[in-house]
Amino acid sequence: MKDYLVYLSQAHVGFRRAELESLAEMHGFIADLSGLSEKSPFFVVQLENDEQAAQLIRRSVLSRAIYELWGQGATLDELHADVRHRSAALVSKYRLSSFKFDIVSYQGSRKSREQQLALINSFAYLALEGKIKMKNPDQIFTVLEAYSIVNQEPAPQPDYMYFGREVAVSERSRGVLERHEIAKRPYYGTTTFDAELALVSCNLAQARPGQLIYDPFVGTGSFALAAAHHGALAYGTDIDFRALKGKGPGRRLATNFEKYGTSHLFGDVLCMDFTHNAFRKNLVFDAIVCDPPYGVREGLKVCGTNREERFEGKEKIVIDGQYAYLRRDFIQPKKNYSLDLLLDDLLQFAAERLPVNGRLCFWMPVANDQDIPTLVPQHEKLQLVYNLVQEFNKWSRRLLVYAKRDANYKGTTITSQERGLQNDFRNRYFHKFK
Amino acid sequence: MKFLTTNFVKCAVKSCDASDLSFPLKYEECELQLQEHDFNPEFLISMLPRLNWDAVVQVAADLGNTSLPSTKPEGIENNEQLLKDLHSLLLETQIINGKMTCRHCGHIYYIKDSIANFLLPPHLANS
Ligand SMILES: C[S@@+](CC[C@H](N)C(=O)[O-])C[C@H]1O[C@@H](n2cnc3c(N)ncnc32)[C@H](O)[C@@H]1O
Ligand SMILES: [Zn+2]
Numbered sequence: 001m002k003d004y005l006v007y008l009s010q011a012h013v014g015f016r017r018a019e020l021e022s023l024a025e026m027h028g029f030i031a032d033l034s035g036l037s038e039k040s041p042f043f044v045v046q047l048e049n050d051e052q053a054a055q056l057i058r059r060s061v062l063s064r065a066i067y068e069l070w071g072q073g074a075t076l077d078e079l080h081a082d083v084r085h086r087s088a089a090l091v092s093k094y095r096l097s098s099f100k101f102d103i104v105s106y107q108g109s110r111k112s113r114e115q116q117l118a119l120i121n122s123f124a125y126l127a128l129e130g131k132i133k134m135k136n137p138d139q140i141f142t143v144l145e146a147y148s149i150v151n152q153e154p155a156p157q158p159d160y161m162y163f164g165r166e167v168a169v170s171e172r173s174r175g176v177l178e179r180h181e182i183a184k185r186p187y188y189g190t191t192t193f194d195a196e197l198a199l200v201s202c203n204l205a206q207a208r209p210g211q212l213i214y215d216p217f218v219g220t221g222s223f224a225l226a227a228a229h230h231g232a233l234a235y236g237t238d239i240d241f242r243a244l245k246g247k248g249p250g251r252r253l254a255t256n257f258e259k260y261g262t263s264h265l266f267g268d269v270l271c272m273d274f275t276h277n278a279f280r281k282n283l284v285f286d287a288i289v290c291d292p293p294y295g296v297r298e299g300l301k302v303c304g305t306n307r308e309e310r311f312e313g314k315e316k317i318v319i320d321g322q323y324a325y326l327r328r329d330f331i332q333p334k335k336n337y338s339l340d341l342l343l344d345d346l347l348q349f350a351a352e353r354l355p356v357n358g359r360l361c362f363w364m365p366v367a368n369d370q371d372i373p374t375l376v377p378q379h380e381k382l383q384l385v386y387n388l389v390q391e392f393n394k395w396s397r398r399l400l401v402y403a404k405r406d407a408n409y410k411g412t413t414i415t416s417q418e419r420g421l422q423n424d425f426r427n428r429y430f431h432k433f434k
Numbered sequence: 435m436k437f438l439t440t441n442f443v444k445c446a447v448k449s450c451d452a453s454d455l456s457f458p459l460k461y462e463e464c465e466l467q468l469q470e471h472d473f474n475p476e477f478l479i480s481m482l483p484r485l486n487w488d489a490v491v492q493v494a495a496d497l498g499n500t501s502l503p504s505t506k507p508e509g510i511e512n513n514e515q516l517l518k519d520l521h522s523l524l525l526e527t528q529i530i531n532g533k534m535t536c537r538h539c540g541h542i543y544y545i546k547d548s549i550a551n552f553l554l555p556p557h558l559a560n561s
Contacts, residue, residue: 210480212484233477264472264477267436267439268439268550270551271549271551271553273446273552276448278444279444280486304554305556312557328544
């Protein structure tokens, strides 16, 4: 095992461990992430080799890069002492490689050209003999420094320093967030889910090439786009035909896939009431990722009517020799349904359709004063593996991640009946959480 | 709707779940369009285990294509011509408009603007 240094983004800090754990598990190894803390953008992890390091970070959205650790210290002198010691065994392999140096100053002020050169030249003892190449060098040696902020200014000296050889950079560092910016998509709407967290959700779902991923409440398709970005084939359903149709030619979900170059991974979107599902029972979905309808910007509806007798005339009337309900232009009426029942349906569906270790990831908003454990649905065949919080002012949004376990597993069940206390998020939202 | 999707969907009526007749649906009056995608044999091979071959053959026949072998051939992975045919059938063939009928209950679903509509009328949804 070797020491690697991970450089993280400070965005959504509570989700970072879950993302890296999920990516490691997806690649078939376990990484000891105990060094990771919410306060720091750096931590050291022991891994087998560069390949594992790349597997851990390349797809990550909440990390920035990973380096083979060549030294660390609280001061530059300490850092050099450690680098001199460790690099003895590391440097020979790279002595003739083309290279460049990089400096990452977390919260630090900008260094002048002279300061940068002085810092780089202080590593002259490595005696690298390769060509210096600013574009596509074989190796990038990086000095990383963490500064504290004192009186809203970066402290003059870093608290801690690292030196390492870059092994891989993350999706984030390759610009995925800029490319996925919602406002730049040909098609989006008021329900479009945050692009960054959609990509994170699909990392927690372990979506990957060869897989089939399903968003039952696909709307404008944020999760489907994210799943395809990670190489999976994406399917979505929604009860709202207009959302699926988009805003005209060149402004529908398919256009977004074209823009991202993932058209071949756009399975289909189908107009469907999730509770009257048309996917054949033995079709396996590798993961299910979604943001169910909470009734804030969109309705939670199912097919049917509460006034069946009154409606019967409308559906059974015969027009041109055919029952109205069998005609192409028939509009199926919808009625209200309870969110709690819908979540029960969602867990039941996942328990039936996921393969062993397949994941269900969905978002659930709750008011801050609600008792969370009583609100989280559970199914005996699904293990709740993460319950992650994104805080807002008076409410928070949780990402619940479940893994389907094998036939021997028997967990707890908490259905809407047991939950009792209703998730009346919609009412509370419109009454401003009073 | 892609041809591939015809292999995934059945009748949405709950009382049809138990019947083998509710999958695949019967495809009629379909307007097809070819939407080109780069040939990607690896991707196609990864999808093969999910396919119900009988349903592929049956729906292809509904749409007028009777050239497929009636049983899933061995070693499709190495049969480039068949993979290319499947690529164009499963992934490139789009049903733009059409009718899907359940062979069990007779309910009719429509595809409009390439989007299949599986919403049920009240008397089939409430039951
Ligand atoms: C919170 S939005 C999801 C938005 C989506 N993540 C996006 O990026 O646009 C919930 C969606 O669920 C849909 N919906 C409501 N009831 C449904 C049902 N019974 N079956 C399927 N979809 C439903 C709504 O039409 C809405 O598009
Ligand atoms: Zn039927």
